[in-house]
Amino acid sequence: MDEGATRRDRQRAATLADIKAVARRLLVSGGVGAVGLRAVARELGLTPPALYRYFPSHEALVTALIADLYDELTGALMELQAADTDADLGARLFLLTNGLRDWALAHPSEFALLFGTAIPNPEAEDHADTPGHQAAMRFGAVFKDLVAQIWHWKPFPYPADEDLGPVLLAQLQQETEEFQGMPAGAIYLALSYWVRLYGLICMEVFGQLHWVLPDAGAYFEAQLREIGEELGLDCPLPE
Amino acid sequence: MDEGATRRDRQRAATLADIKAVARRLLVSGGVGAVGLRAVARELGLTPPALYRYFPSHEALVTALIADLYDELTGALMELQAADTDADLGARLFLLTNGLRDWALAHPSEFALLFGTAIPNPEAEDHADTPGHQAAMRFGAVFKDLVAQIWHWKPFPYPADEDLGPVLLAQLQQETEEFQGMPAGAIYLALSYWVRLYGLICMEVFGQLHWVLPDAGAYFEAQLREIGEELGLDCPLPE
DNA sequence: TGTCTCAGTGAACAGCGTTAACTGTTAACG
DNA sequence: CGTTAACAGTTAACGCTGTTCACTGAGACA
Numbered sequence: 001m002d003e004g005a006t007r008r009d010r011q012r013a014a015t016l017a018d019i020k021a022v023a024r025r026l027l028v029s030g031g032v033g034a035v036g037l038r039a040v041a042r043e044l045g046l047t048p049p050a051l052y053r054y055f056p057s058h059e060a061l062v063t064a065l066i067a068d069l070y071d072e073l074t075g076a077l078m079e080l081q082a083a084d085t086d087a088d089l090g091a092r093l094f095l096l097t098n099g100l101r102d103w104a105l106a107h108p109s110e111f112a113l114l115f116g117t118a119i120p121n122p123e124a125e126d127h128a129d130t131p132g133h134q135a136a137m138r139f140g141a142v143f144k145d146l147v148a149q150i151w152h153w154k155p156f157p158y159p160a161d162e163d164l165g166p167v168l169l170a171q172l173q174q175e176t177e178e179f180q181g182m183p184a185g186a187i188y189l190a191l192s193y194w195v196r197l198y199g200l201i202c203m204e205v206f207g208q209l210h211w212v213l214p215d216a217g218a219y220f221e222a223q224l225r226e227i228g229e230e231l232g233l234d235c236p237l238p239e
Numbered sequence: 240m241d242e243g244a245t246r247r248d249r250q251r252a253a254t255l256a257d258i259k260a261v262a263r264r265l266l267v268s269g270g271v272g273a274v275g276l277r278a279v280a281r282e283l284g285l286t287p288p289a290l291y292r293y294f295p296s297h298e299a300l301v302t303a304l305i306a307d308l309y310d311e312l313t314g315a316l317m318e319l320q321a322a323d324t325d326a327d328l329g330a331r332l333f334l335l336t337n338g339l340r341d342w343a344l345a346h347p348s349e350f351a352l353l354f355g356t357a358i359p360n361p362e363a364e365d366h367a368d369t370p371g372h373q374a375a376m377r378f379g380a381v382f383k384d385l386v387a388q389i390w391h392w393k394p395f396p397y398p399a400d401e402d403l404g405p406v407l408l409a410q411l412q413q414e415t416e417e418f419q420g421m422p423a424g425a426i427y428l429a430l431s432y433w434v435r436l437y438g439l440i441c442m443e444v445f446g447q448l449h450w451v452l453p454d455a456g457a458y459f460e461a462q463l464r465e466i467g468e469e470l471g472l473d474c475p476l477p478e
Numbered sequence: 479t480g481t482c483t484c485a486g487t488g489a490a491c492a493g494c495g496t497t498a499a500c501t502g503t504t505a506a507c508g
Numbered sequence: 509c510g511t512t513a514a515c516a517g518t519t520a521a522c523g524c525t526g527t528t529c530a531c532t533g534a535g536a537c538a
Contacts, residue, residue, distance in 0.1 A: 008504060008515075015516085031358060037495060048495080050517050058495060108358055116356030119270060119347055120446030168457035175451055191451065192462065196431070198447075199438020207359030208437075212414055212430065218407035223431060247484080247535055254485085276526060288527080289486050297526060 016054050018044055023065050031109050035062060062113075063132050069110050070135035073103055077142050089150045090233030096146060097197055097224055104205050111205050115198070147190045148180040156231045158185035193227050255293050257283055262304050270348050274301060301352075302371050308349050309374035312342055316381050328389045329472030335385060336436055336463055343440050350444050354437070386429045387419040395470045397424035432466050 005013075022043050026034045037058050041048045055061040080099045081092055104111040114136075150156070161169050161184055172184035172191075179187050200223060203209040204216040213219050228234075244252075261282045265273045276297050280287045294300040319338045320331055343350040353375075389395070400408050400423055411423035411430075418426050439462060442448040443455040452458050467473075 006505065012516080036493090038493075046516095047518055049497080049519090052496080053516055112356045112358055115447075117351045118445055118447075119351055120449075164461060165457055167454070168461055171452050171454065171457065178451075188458075188461070191458070192435070192465075195438040195442060195462075196435055198442060199434040202441065203434060203437060206357055208354075208357075210359075212417075213410050215406070215410065218404055218410065219427075219430070222403060222407055222427070223434075226431075245536065251485080275524095277524080285485095286487055287525095288488085288529090291527080292485055 012054075015044075019051065019054055019061070020065060020068060023061060024068075027065065027109050027113065028107070032062070032113055035065070037061070063130070066113060067132040067135040069114055070132065070139050073100075073110075073114070074135070074139045074142060076103055077139075088234070089146070089153050090228060090231075093146060093150065093228065093231075093233065094224060096143065098220075100197070101201050101204075101220060104201050108205050111201075115202060116206070143194065144179060144190075147193075148182060150231060150233070151182050151186055152180070154232060156186065156189070158183060158189050160185060164188060189230070193231075196223060196227070251293075254283075258290065258293055258300070259304060259307060262300060263307075266304065266348050266352065267346070271301070271352055274304070276300070302369070305352060306371040306374040308353055309371065309378050312339075312349075312353070313374070313378045313381055315342055316378075327473070328385070328392050329467060329470075332385060332389065332467065332470075332472065333463060335382065337459075339436070340440050340443075340459060343444050347444050350440075354441060355445070382433065383418060383429075386432075387421060389470060389472070390421050390425055391419070393471060395425065395428070397422060397428050399424060403427060428469070432470075435462060435466070 019040060022040050023035050026036075026039055026043075037051055038048045040061070041051055051061070055064065077096055077099050080095055081087075084091075084095070087095065104115075164172065164184060168188070169184050172187045175187055176182060176184065179190065182190070200209075200216075200220060204220070209216050209219075258279060261279050262274050265275075265278055265282075276290055277287045279300070280290055290300070294303065316335055316338050319334055320326075323330075323334070326334065343354075403411065403423060407427070408423050411426045414426055415421060415423065418429070421429070439448075439455075439459055443459070448455050448458075
């Protein structure tokens with residue numbers, strides 16, 4: 001087993017996994033601020049400079065952690081929708097959105113790292129092919145694919161091109177390929193639903209909602225039902 | 240002038256204002272991470288321990304900055320809606336929401352500090368009367384009052400109690416006083432509109448939107464128009 | 479005038495990310 | 509097989525951070 005990999009390669013991979021595991025544990029227990037080179041090294045019984053054989057900087061470690069977390073989240077969602085096969089697409093939408101919320105609530109620190117404050121630097125355009133970005137795209141594709149599947153399965157009513165305005169229309173039409181041929185109005189709706197889900201989950205996880213809604217679960221369910229109705233789905237109530 | 244205040248009190252107030260001004264400048268130019276005790280002291284020509292006469296800790300400084308920023312944002316919005324008097328309430332809603340978005344885009348670092356990742360500690364219940372929290376409540380009251388005014392001016396259609404489900408209904412009814420007597424269904428709608436605006440602005444400021452919408456302005460306007468229609472407002476298109 | 483309060487200083491501590499020079503083990507090549 | 513090069517890891521150090529303590533000097537008040 002592990003042919004082609006020398007002994008040292010294997011131990012290197014193991015140490016690398018250990019580092020990321022410890023970083024993950026620190027993230028969970030103390031937030032992003034707790035993930036430090038020295039802290040990781042301390043728990044591994046290593047000296048801080050040793051970690052520079054695995055990551056060129058502290059930021060690189062965190063970035064790798066982000067990429068891993070994106071993949072973990074994506075994997076959890078794919079596993080979820082693979083679990084109950086032959087579910088109709090409406091049920092699958094509920095499954096995935098609820099799954100995302102559950103993951104976010106169960107892993108607030110990780111969610112914060114992935115979806116929280118990340119001010120973009122104006123120059124940008126350079127980090128388009130970083131592994132973290134690619135992992136984020138893979139995550140986004142899960143929902144993008146689902147909504148496209150729903151669309152091709154049972155097209156839902158959508159605003160006409162004239163109602164969108166020329167500027168918005170042009171931008172949305174540029175995404176029609178990414179959304180497997182959906183018209184601009186349908187993409188507009190999909191985007192608005194995603195924004196609602198994102199805002200909802202963010203506010204709940206970050207505690208900006210529970211001063212008005214102590215338990216946001218019921219509210220989330222109601223919003224999901226509303227979205228399902230607008231999409232013309234059967235709204236299968238779990239519970 | 241400044242009677243009752245001794246010379247020392249006045250200079251203390253001035254220094255305190257200087258500290259916060261420098262902290263603000265550092266925040267703008269370099270994000271939250273750039274706001275450090277030593278950095279502030281350095282730019283003020285002071286030694287780091289001197290700042291401990293004004294703030295008990297670094298965190299206290301940042302907290303005070305947050306409170307100030309909330310008040311500044313609230314003030315900017317109130318000023319905005321005081322500027323064009325006798326505007327009808329529909330126009331005022333557009334004015335305020337656009338004002339919030341403009342402020343967020345013009346001050347991304349400040350917006351991130353106020354509305355970005357702030358994981359709540361589980362025990363909680365203790366920071367309910369911190370100045371930052373109170374300032375946040377004052378900010379929230381701006382929109383809460385506006386939506387209540389709109390409601391009492393021209394009640395909009397809202398979901399019936401039976402459609403909300405018992406759990407959600409109970410939580411919403413507990414807020415009926417905060418919302419000046421609005422029924423649960425109307426509060427539900429107001430909340431959902433707020434979540435949409437919050438999610439939209441967050442995603443735009445944090446750059447999670449411009450990989451699909453390079454210019455989210457048109458999208459924001461469309462969403463606003465949609466909300467206005469659902470509220471039965473005249474949708475006065477600015478521009 | 480004398481005392482007391484308090485803004486501010488200098489020195490120091492612990493912790494952080496990071497670099498440089500060095501040591502020993504392991505893989506690779508003639 | 510023996511030599512050499514690559515590499516994981518260490519020690520020591522630099523500059524940075526928030527924070528504490530003992531101390532100084534000047535304004536406030538009796």
